[in-house]
Amino acid sequence: MEWLSRVVERVPFLKSLLLWFICRVAQMGPVPGHVAFIMDGNRRYARQRNQKVVLGHREGGIKLQEMLDSCEALGIHTVTAFAFSLDNFKRSQQEVDDLLNLAVEKLTDNLPELVTKTRVKLFGDVSRVPPNLLRLLEKAAKDSEHIKSSTLNLCFSYTSTNEMMRATRKMVDACAKGTLTENDIDPISFESFLDSSECIEPDVVIRTSGEVRLSDFCLWQTMSSCIYFCQALWPDFSVLHLFLSIIHYQQNFDVIQQRRKTMKRFKESFRSEVDPKTRKCRIQKKDK
Amino acid sequence: VSLMASPPGVVARLFHIPITLVLVCVYNVIHASYSLLKRALQIKFALIHLYDQLFTTITLSELRQKGKTLSQSPKHLAIVLDSESLCLSKLATVVVWALGVGIRNITLHDIDGKLKGDQKDFLKFLEHEERKLFRGSSAPQLVVRPSPADIVSKKSPQEVLCDIQNKPQEGTVAYDETNSDYFHLTFTCARDSTDAMATCIEKLVSASKDGILSSEDIDIQMIDNILTSQSGSKIPDPDFILKLDQNMVQAGLLPWQTRYSEIMQAQCSLSSLSFSSFWNCLEYYSRRNKRFGK
Numbered sequence: 395m396e397w398l399s400r401v402v403e404r405v406p407f408l409k410s411l412l413l414w415f416i417c418r419v420a421q422m423g424p425v426p427g428h429v430a431f432i433m434d435g436n437r438r439y440a441r442q443r444n445q446k447v448v449l450g451h452r453e454g455g456i457k458l459q460e461m462l463d464s465c466e467a468l469g470i471h472t473v474t475a476f477a478f479s480l481d482n483f484k485r486s487q488q489e490v491d492d493l494l495n496l497a498v499e500k501l502t503d504n505l506p507e508l509v510t511k512t513r514v515k516l517f518g519d520v521s522r523v524p525p526n527l528l529r530l531l532e533k534a535a536k537d538s539e540h541i542k543s544s545t546l547n548l549c550f551s552y553t554s555t556n557e558m559m560r561a562t563r564k565m566v567d568a569c570a571k572g573t574l575t576e577n578d579i580d581p582i583s584f585e586s587f588l589d590s591s592e593c594i595e596p597d598v599v600i601r602t603s604g605e606v607r608l609s610d611f612c613l614w615q616t617m618s619s620c621i622y623f624c625q626a627l628w629p630d631f632s633v634l635h636l637f638l639s640i641i642h643y644q645q646n647f648d649v650i651q652q653r654r655k656t657m658k659r660f661k662e663s664f665r666s667e668v669d670p671k672t673r674k675c676r677i678q679k680k681d682k
Numbered sequence: 683v684s685l686m687a688s689p690p691g692v693v694a695r696l697f698h699i700p701i702t703l704v705l706v707c708v709y710n711v712i713h714a715s716y717s718l719l720k721r722a723l724q725i726k727f728a729l730i731h732l733y734d735q736l737f738t739t740i741t742l743s744e745l746r747q748k749g750k751t752l753s754q755s756p757k758h759l760a761i762v763l764d765s766e767s768l769c770l771s772k773l774a775t776v777v778v779w780a781l782g783v784g785i786r787n788i789t790l791h792d793i794d795g796k797l798k799g800d801q802k803d804f805l806k807f808l809e810h811e812e813r814k815l816f817r818g819s820s821a822p823q824l825v826v827r828p829s830p831a832d833i834v835s836k837k838s839p840q841e842v843l844c845d846i847q848n849k850p851q852e853g854t855v856a857y858d859e860t861n862s863d864y865f866h867l868t869f870t871c872a873r874d875s876t877d878a879m880a881t882c883i884e885k886l887v888s889a890s891k892d893g894i895l896s897s898e899d900i901d902i903q904m905i906d907n908i909l910t911s912q913s914g915s916k917i918p919d920p921d922f923i924l925k926l927d928q929n930m931v932q933a934g935l936l937p938w939q940t941r942y943s944e945i946m947q948a949q950c951s952l953s954s955l956s957f958s959s960f961w962n963c964l965e966y967y968s969r970r971n972k973r974f975g976k
Binding site for chain 1: 701705706708709712713716717793794872873875876877879880882883884886887888890891896897898900901902905906929930931932933934935937938940941942943944945946970972
């Protein structure tokens with residue numbers, strides 16, 4: 395598979411033909427509306443080629459742009475990308491600075507064109523984002539507010555536990571101000587305070603580089619998502635891998651819909667008592 | 683004459699039908715191959731299971747020996763099951779294997795909570811399997827922990843205050859991972875995940891109204907204490923999730939607690955899970971390397 399991807403990458407005509415073919419085949423069945431990427435493997439990619447780590451991240455940035463184009467061609471209207479975790483601040487200062495500078499450079503080059511066709515949103519703890527980067531992202535978010543056709547959620551300075559903590563703080567504040575009552579507190583209202591409040595849940599979460607965990611990424615939002623773990627490192631991730639992830643999604647489509655309904659039922663029935671034997675909801679404890 | 687007048691439209695339509703047919707064929711072949719591969723794997727694991735049942739017996743000393751060979755063993759194993767095909771006796775066997783290998787914290791999760799409803803029946807099977815394996819030796823004592831939603835909802839104001847202040851409650855015994863006299867079993871369902879978080883927020887709102895804290899005081903440690911500690915004592919979060927529901931779709935398992943858990947789908951169902959397949963999953967886990975973002 396990896397050799398096929400490398401051959402395809404080298405021949406632009408083959409790449410376009412493959413993308414056309416993949417789009418047509420994939421669209422014979424259900425295509426995910428929202429794909430989330432955990433873009434792992436940039437450093438290993440660089441080390442494999444005896445290059446500096448920052449070059450691996452640079453390749454990773456190029457790959458993200460390419461995947462956005464492929465998703466657009468496939469009809470995937472929402473993409474969430476885990477660009478920088480709060481945990482990544484634990485890396486060496488040199489690497490963190492390189493990453494942040496690279497992010498500024500990439501966003502400066504690509505955002506002006508991106509915001510003309512994609513709504514850009516920032517998920518993450520803005521207090522930890524460097525001011526110059528934050529200005530870029532906030533401007534991009536503002537300039538692309540009106541676009542409804544496709545969305546890019548950029549998770550920067552983000553972990554899911556941090557997101558849930560911030561949502562909790564907002565709810566406590568809202569209760570203190572009186573805009574939310576205690577009776578209004580339920581899983582549905584909690585979701586409305588998350589960074590992802592305006593988005594649908596991811597249909598597929600793709601993690602590259604062979605790791606098999608979510609690493610504190612969109613934990614609440616992915617409670618009924620399909621997970622696809624890919625061996626390829628992120629810069630090696632190709633449209634073929636994306637196609638396989640869509641096949642994987644189509645194979646699990648019925649299960650996803652069923653689990654989504656179950657989760658929705660549970661979230662909506664927070665205050666209902668549950669019969670311990672049948673596990674069905676009995677009565678409403680409190681009126682909303 | 684009318685055909686000759688608009689050849690491009692007709693030509694395009696003529697090519698469109700065979701191209702679509704080819705694409706439909708390719709789509710169906712890909713999915714049929716995928717399903718065939720899955721079926722072949724299920725047959726392979728069913729045969730391995732049959733062989734194991736006929737020719738292999740596992741003793742406690744073998745399990746203990748094997749457990750020592752793992753470079754890293756999960757401190758807390760979460761097993762995700764298919765609500766529609768629960769086999770309680772087989773599940774009890776799997777739990778007993780995990781105990782024999784040295785795992786002391788096990789969470790059994792199915793999305794609908796059917797296992798929670800059949801908890802009493804399951805515990806009877808578990809007792810029977812334990813007696814079979816541990817005969818003579820003392821089996822670790824079972825402690826059934828309440829689900830996270832029950833833990834959070836039943837916390838007293840005093841307990842919540844200790845969680846907020848990140849102080850252990852007076853008189854509580856901290857969890858000792860070297861103590862092999864006990865093993866903790868938790869039954870969860872997807873509702874526990876959603877209810878636990880909402881109830882945690884209710885507790886914090888209530889504490890805020892009582893003037894104990896403001897929103898800025900809320901941090902990840904505080905929420906973690908409320909969600910995971912019971913009477914001041916915490917067991918480790920699940921570090922290995924073994925999916926026996928035959929798909930890679932999340933089943934609403936404790937999102938907060940499983941943020942760094944390794945996830946593995948066993949390629950077979952619960953009923954055809956042999957010890958060698960289970961052992962392969964544990965060996966797979968032992969080879970994982972966690973970086974925590976570094």
